[in-house]
Amino acid sequence: MYTHTDTHDLRHHGDAEVRDDKLTDLAVNVRTNTPPDWLRERIAASLSGLAAYPDGRAARAAVAARHDLPTERVLLTAGAAEAFVLLARALPARRPVVVHPQFTEPEAALRDAGHEVRRVLLREEDGFRLDPAAVPEDADLVVVGNPTNPTSVLHPAALLARLARPGRTLVVDEAFMDAVPGEREALAGRTDVPGLVVLRSLTKTWGLAGLRIGYVLADPGTVAALERAQPLWPVSSPALAAAEACMSRAALAEAEHAAHRIAADRAHLLAGLAEFDEVRTVATAEGPFVLVRTERADVVRERLRSLGFAARRGDTFPGLGPQWLRLAVRDRVTTNRFLQALDQALVMAGHAEGP
Structure with missing residues (x-):
């Protein structure tokens, strides 16, 4: 199904959960x-050249070589977020x-560019897995994440490729x-899928959110x-240096x-969450985060904050409601501390609910 209705804060992101605390x-x-x-050293070394305008040729060539593509199929961007804005503004x-x-952010960028956006809402009862038939045939631009944030579901590449159409x-x-x-299931580097545009970010794995660097892979x-x-x-030159490195x-x-x-740390987190009767997880998680459902998640999240942990609220994502939280995967020591805090938070939330 798809809908025009929106009651979600599309501009809310996880960084808002950790500011000032x-x-x-x-x-x-x-x-x-x-x-x-x-x-850090590679980025620091680039600072001596800040008087010169950025030259992205080496970084662009490095990205192209990494995916075995010609440079004409690569565009460097200030993070994946800029790429969404460019797509919304430049494509008809x-x-x-x-x-x-x-x-x-993809929907927010499309709306800001004046587009009327339709939604395909994946369902919990289906494991948030995509049925290509749910996408309207007349759609001329389709945006999907893989693995998807926040569900952490990894869609098969062959299934996503079935969404491709002429035009x-x-x-x-x-x-x-x-x-x-x-x-596995990556489409980056594929040139046989018509109309394919793949976005990549270097901010997540490499801790470069403050530097803003990502790239687009598409036809020339x-x-x-x-x-x-x-x-x-x-x-910027430091971001280009990071991309090349x-x-x-x-x-x-x-x-x-x-x-x-x-993957090992995520399995540990999921095993710990499975011990709580009050918590359900998207157990097929394949990304560096998991999506969990618990009643009164808003209260649980506030209790977790009082115990020193920030969790991402889920109700700003279309298709989810106030019962959802997203949790980043951390090392086992941190996860064990979190699970103890979650136990306390669930008890506190239950007491707050009353008889």
Whole structure:
């Protein structure tokens, strides 16, 4: 089903949960203890060249080589969020559809650009899995995340490719794909899917949210159209240095190792959450976060804050309601501390509810 109705705060993001308070952060999906020292050093070394205008050729070539693509299929952006704005402004979509629940910035950008957005709402009872038949045939722009934020569901690449049509732009947000071991189900690098646009972010795995760096992979015509919509020198020299560094063979190996560690830590978190009768999880989670449902989640979230933990509210995501929370995957020590706090928060929420 799809709808025009909106009662959600599309501009609310996880960083709002951790501002001004010293809390253990489970609300933002940036990997902890990042950026690593070697990446900090590469970024710091770039500061000596700040008098020159940014030159993105080396970084663009590095991204292209990493995905075995020509440079004409790569566009560097100030994070994936800028890419959504460029897509909304530069592409002539008349019937855009966004698959929800997912990152809300694509819809917000489309609306800001004057588009009337239709929604496909995935259902909890279906495990938040996508049925391609649910997407209207006349949609000329379709946006879907993989793995999807906030559900952490990883859709099969073959299933997403079935959404491609002549005259349709298929935008797949792979901002968290490098947190999936082997990047299985990735579409990045594919040139056989018509109208495919893949977005990637380097801010999550490498801890570069404050630097703003990401990229778009698409056919040369789409890349050229998006590039024309960009301001001059949209990506800073330090961000370009970071992008080039993160494409190295050693960096990719480090990211793969981190992905396996995240998978193990996520399994530990899910096992701990399974001990609570009051909590249901999207157990098929494949990203660096999990989505949980519990009654009075708003009260539980406030109790968690009082106990030192920030969780991401779920009710700002279309398709979800006030019973949902998103939790970033952290190391086992942090998770064990959180599970103890959650136990207390659930008891406190139950007492607050009364008889």
